[in-house]
Amino acid sequence: MDSKITEREQWTSRIGFILAAAGSAVGLGNLWGFAYRSSQGGGAAFVLLYVLIVLIVCLPVFVAEMALGRNAMKSALLAPVKLAGTNWYPLGILFFIAPLGIASYYSVIMGWTADTLFHSLFIGLPSNLTEAETFFSSISSGKSVLIGHLLSLLLSALIVSSGIKKGIEKVTKFFMPILFLIIVFLAIWATSLSGAWVGYKTFLFKFDFAELRNPQTIRNAFTQAFFSLSLGIGIMVTYASYLNKKSNLPKLSIGVASLDTLVGLMAGLITFPIILTFGLSDAISESTVGALFISIPTALGSYGVVGRIVAVAFFALAYIAAITSLVSLLEVPVSSIMDKYGFKRQKSVWLITFFLFLAGIPSALNINILGTFDSIFGGVLLIFGGFLVSFFMGWVVPGKFNEELNVSKVGIKTTRYLKFMTRWVAPPIIAFGLVISLFDLLNGWVN
Numbered sequence: 001m002d003s004k005i006t007e008r009e010q011w012t013s014r015i016g017f018i019l020a021a022a023g024s025a026v027g028l029g030n031l032w033g034f035a036y037r038s039s040q041g042g043g044a045a046f047v048l049l050y051v052l053i054v055l056i057v058c059l060p061v062f063v064a065e066m067a068l069g070r071n072a073m074k075s076a077l078l079a080p081v082k083l084a085g086t087n088w089y090p091l092g093i094l095f096f097i098a099p100l101g102i103a104s105y106y107s108v109i110m111g112w113t114a115d116t117l118f119h120s121l122f123i124g125l126p127s128n129l130t131e132a133e134t135f136f137s138s139i140s141s142g143k144s145v146l147i148g149h150l151l152s153l154l155l156s157a158l159i160v161s162s163g164i165k166k167g168i169e170k171v172t173k174f175f176m177p178i179l180f181l182i183i184v185f186l187a188i189w190a191t192s193l194s195g196a197w198v199g200y201k202t203f204l205f206k207f208d209f210a211e212l213r214n215p216q217t218i219r220n221a222f223t224q225a226f227f228s229l230s231l232g233i234g235i236m237v238t239y240a241s242y243l244n245k246k247s248n249l250p251k252l253s254i255g256v257a258s259l260d261t262l263v264g265l266m267a268g269l270i271t272f273p274i275i276l277t278f279g280l281s282d283a284i285s286e287s288t289v290g291a292l293f294i295s296i297p298t299a300l301g302s303y304g305v306v307g308r309i310v311a312v313a314f315f316a317l318a319y320i321a322a323i324t325s326l327v328s329l330l331e332v333p334v335s336s337i338m339d340k341y342g343f344k345r346q347k348s349v350w351l352i353t354f355f356l357f358l359a360g361i362p363s364a365l366n367i368n369i370l371g372t373f374d375s376i377f378g379g380v381l382l383i384f385g386g387f388l389v390s391f392f393m394g395w396v397v398p399g400k401f402n403e404e405l406n407v408s409k410v411g412i413k414t415t416r417y418l419k420f421m422t423r424w425v426a427p428p429i430i431a432f433g434l435v436i437s438l439f440d441l442l443n444g445w446v447n
C-alpha cells in the first residue's frame with residue numbers, strides 16, 4: 001500500500017492541473033448541452049439559474065471534492081473509505097459507476113461529432129431541414145456509429161495509458177489553448193451574422209419569471225451546472241489526488257469554474273446567432289440533439305464556403321473539447337482499479353476501454369437508450385453525488401476538510417465561508433434540486 005502512495009504521480013504545475021480539470025469540464029456539455037437546455041423554454045432564466053447554482057453551490061462542492069481527493073491521495077473508489085471507513089464505500093462505488101455510465105454514451109456522441117467533422121471536410125453538409133434529418137440518421141445509425149464510438153474510446157485510452165504527466169497533462173496543455181483560440185474566433189465571426197442580435201437576445205435577455213418556477217428549467221440548470229463542471233462523480237477527487245499540498249484549492253476551483261462558464265457562455269454566443277440567422281430556432285428545442293447535429297450543420301451548410309470552414313472549426317472544437325473530457329471519465333475507473341487490485345495502468349486502461357465499448361453499444365444503436373443514460377448518469381446521479389460530497393466533507397469529516405484548507409493556506413474568512421456553505425447551504429439546495437429533477441424525470445417517463 002505505502003509503496004503505491006509514494007509512486008503516485010503528480011501534475012508538474014498548477015497550470016497543468018487547471019488545464020486538465022478545465023479540459024474535463026469543457027466538453028460537449030458546453031457546446032451541445034448548454035444550447036439545447038437554454039432553448040428548451042428556459043431562456044435567460046435558465047442562464048441566470050445556472051450561473052447562480054455554479055456560484056452558490058458548485059464552487060463549495062468543487063473545493064470539497066478536491067479536498068477529499070487531495071487528503072486521501074487515493075482513487076475516487078477508495079478515497080471515501082480512507083477518510084471515513086467502510087460505511088462510505090457506496091460513495092466510492094458511485095464515483096466508480098457514474099463516470100462509466102457517462103463515458104459509455106459520451107463516446108457515442110463523440111462519434112457523431114467526428115462524423116459531422118468528416119462530412120464538413122470531405123463530403124458536404126445538408127442545406128435544408130429535410131436533408132438534415134437524413135444526414136442525422138446517417139451519422140447516428142449503422143456501422144459508422146460503432147466505429148466512431150470505438151475510435152473515440154481508443155484515442156482517449158491511448159492518452160490515459162500514458163499516465164498523468166506524459167498523457168493527460170501534456171495533451172490538455174496542447175489542446176486547451178487551441179480550443180480557446182477557435183472559440184474566440186468563432187464568437188467574433190458570429191457577430192457578423194445578420195441574426196446575431198436576435199440570437200443574443202434569445203439566449204441572454206428573453207427573461208420570463210415564470211420559468212424560474214418551471215421544474216424543467218430548474219432541472220436543466222442543476223444538470224447543466226454539475227455536468228458541465230464534471231462535478232459530483234469523483235473526477236475532481238481523482239485529479240486533486242495528483243496535486244501537491246501547497247496548491248490553493250479555492251483558487252484552483254475558481255480558475256476552472258470561470259474557464260468552463262466562459263466557454264459555455266461563448267458557445268451560446270456562437271450557436272444562437274447561427275441558428276437564428278438561418279431561421280432554425282424550432283429545430284433546436286425540439287430534440288435534445290437538435291442543436292448541434294441538425295441545426296448547426298444545416299445552417300452552415302446553406303452558407304457556402306465560409307459556412308463549411310466554420311463548420312470544420314466548430315466540430316473540430318467540439319471534438320477536441322470532448323477528448324479531454326472523455327479522458328477524465330476514463331481516468332476515474334482506471335485509477336480506481338489500479339488502486340483496488342494493484343493492476344498496472346496499461347491493463348486497467350484496456351480492461352475499462354473494452355468494457356466501455358460493450359456498454360456503449362445500446363446507446364450507439366438506439367438514441368432513446370442514450371437519452372435515458374444521459375438523464376440518469378449525466379443528470380440525477382451527478383446531482384446526488386454532489387449532495388453526498390458536500391454532506392460528507394461538511395458533516396462526516398469536517399476535520400479533514402479543515403486540514404486541507406489549512407495546508408493550502410486559505411485565509412480564515414474563506415475557510416469559514418466554505419465550511420458554512422458545505423454544511424448549511426449546499427446540501428439543502430442540492431437536495432431541493434435533486435427532488436425537482438427526479439420529479440421532472442419521472443414525469444417525463446410517465447407521459
Ligand code: PHE
Binds near residue numbers: 024102227228328
Ligand atoms: N463536463 C463535461 C462536458 O461538459 C462532461 C463530463 C461530465 C465530464 C461529467 C466528466 C464528468 O462535456
